[in-house]
Amino acid sequence: MKAKPKVLTGLDFLSAVMVLIAAGLVFFYAPVEVQMGAVQKVFYFHVATAWVGMLGFLVAAVAGVFYLRRNEVRWDIIGVSAVEISLVFFLIAIIMGSIWARPIWNTWWTWDPRLTTAAIVELIYAAYMLLRSGVDDPERRARFSAIYAIFGFISVPLTFISIRLLRTIHPVVIGGAEAASQGGFNMGPSMQWVFFFSLVAFSVFFADLLWHRIRLGELKSAVESLRVKAFQEGM
């Protein structure tokens, strides 16, 4: 097995520093929003974690396509790694959204379509993990989860369309003007700066975690094949 690449160590360091800076910017640099107060600051990490979550689900769907076409184990490892990480990030996004919603909408949770969609997305990928644990044969498990990752990702926008069709109270911060009464707001330049920095920081953090998790998956399959080999030699 290859030693840990230097670039990965560098990426560890970079992502740690960037996330710390992002947190610092959110707490000390970003202005306090006039109407909502400090709780608005949840927004920076809420969007960043949700973005990373969706990014990972996209990665898993793309890896699924590549697995089905190329039939190489590493695409399966990439897929499951992305889903595992994104499940956690997406859950964090949902929880942060709840924290924001409590003072702004006066409730932890509403059955707003966008919140509902988020919950469904989380459940789709929880089902993905259950599917994996229910199939023993590794090759079959890889095929089935590739298919499910593709199906899951295609169904997300369709579920999401219902947002536009049903009325929503979720603010459309970027590119939406009518939402001020629902807790939307206009970002000033310094807010935008912090926002985009958080997005980049979390993306780097995601790439770092993904790389680690892929390495872990490769190690795991290496150990597995060693075990099979030792078993055969023992026979």
Next chain:
Amino acid sequence: MRSYLRAVGAVIWKDFRAEWRNRENLSAMLVFALLVILIFNFALELDLQARASLSAGVLWTTFIFAGTIGLNRSLAVEKDRGCLDGLLLAPVDRSVIFFGKAIGNLAFMLLVEAIVLPVFNFLYGLNVFQPGFLGVVVLGSIGYAAVGTLLSTMVVQARTRDILLPILLFPLTLPVVIAAVKASQGFFQNLPLGEFSVWINLLVAYDLIFIAVAFMVFDYVLED
């Protein structure tokens, strides 16, 4: 093309004949569907006012639960009795098996719905015999049967197959359920078609997209 359709027809015909001999699947789906309606009646206390707004949801929940039972059974039978291997040995394209099984499952769902709807009409006095609404029933069932057939073909090959299908299927088919319920509500409440036609469009889009994707990936579901 003609031989393709003949092969699809043969798979459907086989399912119908097997079903006709024991009627296990259909009767289970039907009894289950009626039980669900009964349970909803007591759980939700469907009085006259609640009916108008809730019956579309109750109907679709019933269809979907009953559909899941049928889907699970339809593929489990193939697997357990070794029929799946027989189907795989047949010199036809794999997608023939998909379309054959999916159309067969759809037909069973529609049959159950055809019996449940008059019962619903009788029990709750809801006018279900509107061509538009029946179209929604067909569209919703198509999407559900297509995705369900693909997933249940996967599920029967899994160790945890008894519990897996609804877990995989429900979150993926949520757009179908939402759109079908909304469209059905529109018909029940006699709204002008323009107000809810968007849901029908969504159903059509869902059906087309998922049939196409299922067609593309079905080969990989049955690779060995």
